[in-house]
Amino acid sequence: MSETSKLKHAAEKETNLADSLIEEAREKISDITDEARARGEKLVKTAKNKANDLWEDVEDESISAWKDAQTLVKKHPGPAIGCAIVLGGLLYAIFSRDRD
Numbered sequence: 001m002s003e004t005s006k007l008k009h010a011a012e013k014e015t016n017l018a019d020s021l022i023e024e025a026r027e028k029i030s031d032i033t034d035e036a037r038a039r040g041e042k043l044v045k046t047a048k049n050k051a052n053d054l055w056e057d058v059e060d061e062s063i064s065a066w067k068d069a070q071t072l073v074k075k076h077p078g079p080a081i082g083c084a085i086v087l088g089g090l091l092y093a094i095f096s097r098d099r100d
Helices: 003-075 079-096
Strands: none
Touching: 003 079
């Protein structure tokens, strides 16, 4: 074998080794990204489910609070009107101040 052939053969061997290392790295990166994507999708799904549960709880609590307020006003209409007038006066005083 001539020196040129030896060098050419060594270069091909190194090229093949580099190609196989690159392909192995691509496969590992692909596996890592697939795993990360799956984890991310799982986290998003979990967060979405928790948010939906929380929203349902808030809806239930707000409906309950509204019904309680209606019951309280029906039981005690006079004090409820008085509280509304006082609260309205306070809000008027707060928001109608001059902004010098």
